[in-house]
Amino acid sequence: MSHGIQSITKLLVANRGEIACRIFKTAKRLGLGTVAIYSDPDQQALHVASADEAYCVGPAPATDSYLNIPAILAAAKASGADAIHPGYGFLSENAGFARAVVDAGLKWIGPPPSAIDAMGSKIEAKRLMETAGVPLLPGFHGHDQQDDKLLDAARSIGFPVMLKASAGGGGKGMRVVEQEAAFAEALSGARREALKSFADDTLLLEKYLPAPRHVEVQIFFDNAGSGIYLADRDCSVQRRHQKVVEEAPAPGLTDKTRIAMGTAAVAAGQAIGYTGAGTVEFLLDNDGQFYFMEMNTRLQVEHPVTEMITGQDLVEWQLRVADGQALPLSQQQVSENGHAVEIRLYAEQVAQGFMPATGNIDYLAFPEESDHLRVETGIRAGDQVSPYYDPMLAKLVVWGGSRDQAIAGMRAALQETRIAGVATNRDFLIRVLNNPQFCSVNFSTGLIEQNKASLIDEPEVERLQSLAIAALWRLHQTTQQQATSPWLAGQGWRMNLPVVSQFRFACNNEMVDVQVTPNGQNYHCQVNGETLVIDGISYTNNSVLSEGKRHGLFSIVEHQDLLTIISDSLTLTLSTPDYDVLEETDSGFNAPMNGTIVSVQVKPGDQVLADAPLLVMEAMKMEHTIRAPRAGEIADVFYNHGDLVEEGVPLLAMTEESAS
Structure with a gap:
């Protein structure tokens, strides 16, 4: 084999995304054949196109595809791969997968399963490191996972403490607990997230260093x-x-x-x-x-x-x-x-x-x-x-x-x-x-x-400038249309009055009015009453170049009835509403993303205080707690544990009454 790799001719990467592409690049440089795996929605993904051949291992949920060990091994057998690289994430630190790969007669591109086991449990890892003389933080690494035992350990260590999933990493199953009153909620959330991510809700505690x-x-x-x-x-x-x-x-x-x-x-x-x-x-x-x-x-x-x-x-x-x-x-x-x-x-x-x-x-x-x-x-x-x-x-x-x-x-x-x-x-x-x-x-x-x-926070000066550029882009489009059709021409004779163009955008749920007045080679732009002078403007098919005092190249993207302005430091997405007032919504009750309801903590009739946890959503392997934006009474809850919800849908209803 070229470059001195003798025992591997074809490499399967049991992962997706940028890491699979990265591994394929090296493998091809070394003359190895490459095999990708993919889930149903990833069929056209870049990592699939980067490999010599690819095999579907299941539907979208990771548990049915990228965590599906039998399907991955079947893909390796069907492709004739003689080695598997796990990348990172998914099964990369799964000793059972490593053993299955070795038992199937394949090369495992990773540490031995025994080493993965040793470090797979953070509790056992701490004990091994203590024996090896590696410095450790004060903490609790015991097997007794009862709530009161963990709370006693936290008190002994002293707040603030860090809760960590023993089987995981990447920030999943981790909570910083500043004071005892918050311990129960943090414990519940960390366990739930750890179980979801690693099929193991064992936790350890460590002294939390405030500024490491x-x-x-x-x-x-x-x-x-x-x-x-x-x-x-x-x-x-x-x-x-x-x-x-x-x-x-x-x-x-x-x-x-x-x-x-x-x-x-x-x-x-x-x-x-x-x-x-x-x-x-x-x-x-x-x-x-x-x-x-x-x-x-x-x-x-x-x-x-x-x-x-x-x-x-x-x-x-x-x-x-x-x-x-x-x-x-x-x-x-x-x-x-x-x-x-x-x-x-x-x-x-x-x-x-x-x-x-x-x-x-x-x-x-x-x-x-x-x-x-x-x-x-x-x-x-x-x-x-x-x-x-x-x-x-x-x-x-x-x-x-x-x-x-x-x-x-x-x-x-x-x-x-x-x-x-x-x-x-x-x-x-x-x-x-x-x-x-x-x-x-x-x-x-x-x-x-x-x-x-x-x-x-978005820098205000850059935000105002991007809004002015959006208005100038719209004005440029109108001018181009007028130049190609007499029926669209808006030129009219005016005595001693400048031509003023007005535009309205919806930006981050706020209505923004922009007024543009040409002044020689410059444009005076008023954005919600703030005046900016934009000069040295030139246009291409998808960008605006400002070469004056407020210089910069602004990429213009029109998509899905939206207008996105991208400068060197700010990305601003706008819509052009055909109404005067944006619909007022209470984002505290709406799903902030597509995801799954993993915990409902209230029921109709409950009185809650502001910032009280109402329900917990899980998306992209992380939990997000929906909290009450104000005190009130729960009027209705629209979803249950396990339900899939789409971004923006109402999750529950509350009255305006204060909690008693």
């Missing part, structure tokens, strides 16, 4: 037991305990801390007889002390930043180790060059608590890839973002000679990234990269929460 950084170490072991670490990564920028910005190496660490952390990570791998790629995650306190958090027995979403600074292809390393080869480098041969930053581009409604978003990708533009820029994605224009899977759309990875250069390069890459049809966190990520705390390495895992207003 999240630093992790990439480790790699071969079959002979040789192990090394390949630099560290900072993953502190998180929402809902899920990472959104990662970078390597972790900035601001002393050489002593780096070496100690890397040594502890390798010791963790040695303690469980590890093989292949893994990540050991630590919490770094502001005093420089680090504590073991968990170990991920798989390739990580953020592995590209390590690849960018080391010059290594970690997927190739995985394939070589599975082929029985020794590690390509020793610890002394590992070198680092420059700095790399990765962002996770999600389909989500940032202003609504980062709720997952669904919809059709009507427009998509990514920056051009280069040696310093990688775009890893599993989507194309026209694809549907469904509620069934994780809402990550893409990863952008940028290398720079320094951290500042890498951040600047990522800002530019995000400005070139333009998406319409589904809400994304693109604008939010740009604001994160501009945040002074982030730029000065004065941040912790609480960065987003501490800067919520400045990171989440």
Whole structure:
């Protein structure tokens, strides 16, 4: 076999999206055949088109397709694949799947099942790490899961505490409990989410550090037991305990801390007889002390930043180790060059608590890839973002000679990234990269929460400018139509009066009036009474270029009776209503997304206080609690446990009466 891979000729990737595309790229470079699996709605997905052949493994729900072990093994047999790579997520840390792959006579591109088992339970992992001498946070890792036992443990540790699913990761089944009064609700939610995501509702408790950084170490072991670490990564920028910005190496660490952390990570791998790629995650306190958090027995979403600074292809390393080869480098041969930053581009409604978003990708533009820029994605224009899977759309990875250069390069890459049809966190990520705390390495895992207003709210100046550009685009369209037909001409003689054009848009459930008045080469635009001067305007088929004081390139997307304006830092979607007043709705009672009702906590006649939990929805593997926007009495509940609901439908009704 070319490139020295002897025992693998055809590789099946038991995953979807950008990670499947990423693995196929390396496999093809090594001369391997590639096999994709897909669920019914993913038949036309990019990862399917990227493979040499593809097999359907079931309907949309992950439990019936991407978690369907017999169907995946049947696809491997039908395709003649001799190896399976699990990617990350789904079955990547499932020891039962690993055993089934090996029992079927296939190569498993991952650690041995025994290592997965050892780290699959966070409770058992903590015990092993304690034995191996890896630093641990104070916590409860016991088997007694009774409510009162867990509450007693929380009291002993001292609030705030962190509840964690023992079998999981990725922020699922995790809750921060600030005070005892909130413990019962948090416990119930964490258990339910853990059971849904990992089929195991066992929890552990840890002391919650109020301002730590999240630093992790990439480790790699071969079959002979040789192990090394390949630099560290900072993953502190998180929402809902899920990472959104990662970078390597972790900035601001002393050489002593780096070496100690890397040594502890390798010791963790040695303690469980590890093989292949893994990540050991630590919490770094502001005093420089680090504590073991968990170990991920798989390739990580953020592995590209390590690849960018080391010059290594970690997927190739995985394939070589599975082929029985020794590690390509020793610890002394590992070198680092420059700095790399990765962002996770999600389909989500940032202003609504980062709720997952669904919809059709009507427009998509990514920056051009280069040696310093990688775009890893599993989507194309026209694809549907469904509620069934994780809402990550893409990863952008940028290398720079320094951290500042890498951040600047990522800002530019995000400005070139333009998406319409589904809400994304693109604008939010740009604001994160501009945040002074982030730029000065004065941040912790609480960065987003501490800067919520400045990171989440749309900048008013940019918003007004985009609304003015929308009006100018509409005016341009009208002028073009008038130029082609005398029947549409609106030119009329006026004495001493300028031509004033008025437009009305619906924007974020608000009515916005824009008045445009030409003034020589400029346009005076009044947006709800605020005046802006826009000059140096030129138009193309799908963009507006402003070269004056308010310069910038605005992409224009008309889709589904909507108008989306995308600038360097803001994406604004507008509609043109044919009514004067938007219908007033109470979003507190409406489904914020497509999803499943997993818990109904009230019934007709109940009196509730403002912010009381009413019901819980699950979408894209995360739970979202619907709370009362005010005090009142529950008049009716329209859905039950297990019901599927669509975004925007009323969930319940409340009276205006105050709770007694």
